[in-house]
Amino acid sequence: KNEVEQSPQNLTAQEGEFITINCSYSVGISALHWLQQHPGGGIVSLFMLSSGKKKHGRLIATINIQEKHSSLHITASHPRDSAVYICALGDYGGSQGNLIFGKGTKLSVKP
């Protein structure tokens, strides 16, 4: 079973475009994480949010707990944004602190 679904799986954009990556989930949670994974495996935590919206630089993350949906937006995309973006669920029923990860969205930004 897939508790977390991300879309699209792959995304190619031109530099400067506005990008949206979506995450839908089926379990009740109170925290959702967005992570960035560059080629070579390194994972960086971008956001952890439980309601509303957070912004950091050109990145914006939103979540609607009632609709079980979150989005990650990148404004004025740049080739260095090319990476896999992963949505992960936290604080779900029975969780001990670990996360449930989506399969990721592979983003490629062309110059």
Add this chain to the structure above:
Amino acid sequence: GAGVSQSPRYKVAKRGQDVALRCDPISGHVSLFWYQQALGQGPEFLTYFQNEAQLDKSGLPSDRFFAERPEGSVSTLKIQRTQQEDSAVYLCASSHGQGDVETQYFGPGTRLLVL
């Protein structure tokens, strides 16, 4: 300060060999997690420590997998009698408190290839 480090970064093992993967979390972080990431997939939970206590090992795929964190800092993930399906990237992460409601900091991973 230093982030989460893992060693070795790459490991090639023959089928049937035992391997040990090390994780050095950020100093003072209470929670430590091990994840397994197969090629093209998102990470999957293996096990979780709070200090030296292993609170959840439900993600370990078989009894060939064993993890420990004896002094509440460095952790070792051991895989006995490795199989080809064990080939994956093994990620370690740590957090200051309970990891699902705060930022987890990830190590670079150990890429294991079992031939």
